[in-house]
Amino acid sequence: MNKLLQEQVESILDTVSGEEIDVIVQMEASRDIAARLARTAGRAVRHRRLALTPRDLLPPPYDEGAVKTQAMDKTVATRTRLEQARAATFALKHIQESGLRSLMGNHIVQGALARMLAPTSKSSGPKGEGPNRFWASRAMPLRLNKEELKKLPDEVAGIEDIHLNRRLSVPALLQTRRPEVEEKEVLHSTWGLERCNALAAWGLFSSRGRGVTIGLLDTGVDAEHPDLKGKIAHWAEFDYAGNQVMGSRPHDSDTHGTHCAGTLVGGAGSGRCIGLAPEAGIAAALVLNGKKGGSDAQVLAGIDWAVDQGVDVISLSLGGLMMDPKTPPTYTQAIRSCSEAGIPVVVAIGNEGEQTTGAPGNDLFALSVGATDPRDRVAAFSGGRTQIIYESDYIDPADLPLPYSKPELTAPGVAVYSSVPGGGYQSFSGTSMATPHVAAAIALLLSTTSIRDQEIGMERVSTIQDLIIGSVMELGESGPDHRYGFGRLDVLRAIGFAKKLGY
Structure with a gap:
């Protein structure tokens, strides 16, 4: 041993x-996979650690010449990029199962x-x-x-x-009244959509997430809610051991999942637009029971299922509190498998305040999210700290021990107005509320650009993350810090940079 x-x-x-x-x-993992992960991890961490501004993280311009050369290959010419991605995911699944x-x-x-x-x-x-x-x-x-x-x-x-x-509890929700800025100044949407420039992105690029599927692993979802009806493309429920519950129909065992779903794809049934990507679809998995909580096995089973459904991004507003800076590797390979399939995983950093994090939000490969209020201040409950990997089969030994900062960015997470089961609406606070803003922003980015057609696998995920992080509104310290990450989400700017860079 x-x-x-x-x-x-x-x-x-x-x-x-x-x-x-x-x-x-x-x-x-196989030696090839472990070596590839080591190279990717080392490059990404060094890049972010040395960056003084978010713009230092933006990807290089898209190389059309390389793509034209690649297109001359008969194998590539006879497949679409989507078929390539599916084939690569199937091959990875076979290797992992063996x-x-x-x-x-x-x-x-x-x-x-x-x-x-x-x-x-x-x-x-x-x-x-x-x-x-x-x-x-x-x-x-x-x-x-x-x-x-x-x-x-x-x-x-x-x-x-x-x-x-581990047993995972449903994140606590603090019900609040709508903020003053929303009642007086933001009349047709939530303040979060306005602050992230989602409305401007809709108007300028005429895209609201059409053709993109978001994986939501949570307490379930009320598929009959007026803002969500017809948008639940796939559904599954998992028990404590990770077995899929057959015959389950879409439902929410709490209010948490429906609220997150509203921020992802909700419409304007309340008179206010609540979802950043209202034309996207959701693959929803119940991995947390509102009364009993959930388990790591349920979440890992949900990740498998989401990848098998062909989702474009996964949103995880869940996790278990970690006081230790040592990072647990429970979710590392699952998140990296998603990356190899071209699927970024967006995770809440946790609600226990500064110098704490939640797992899997503190995983090196997760795109973790903290919460801000209507004045662009970090919420007191929002987590963040320096994490450390001491031993790992994924990291080059020369880079160990490896410290890195979490979260990567923040998004609106205080007094967020969204849907709840039974057709209603409420305002809740938490990093759980911030996370779907980022996942939906990725859906907007994908539906508005050619990233899905031009990139596959890890390259796609790297491009998406670099655009999302590199385009934030810089707040806090120069470079990454434990409160804001690199700054607050700005989806309009992310799409604008993507277009400028050839996507």
């Missing part, structure tokens, strides 16, 4: 008092699966196979006793990490 695994197992045994423990076992075979063949794992109760009639998991296997993260949730947990790393070659399957 290597040192990192030993520390993880000892930490889990010290944390849990019960005899049986719910864990997530993650297998190693990495779980050695784990499945182990006698400890087989014994644990045999003890598990057969799935209920509502679960999609076939009898005898136990919990799901998550291809995007190369991971599998298991319930092991303490002795099995101690032995497993020595019994199975290629285990990379073992994590607790």
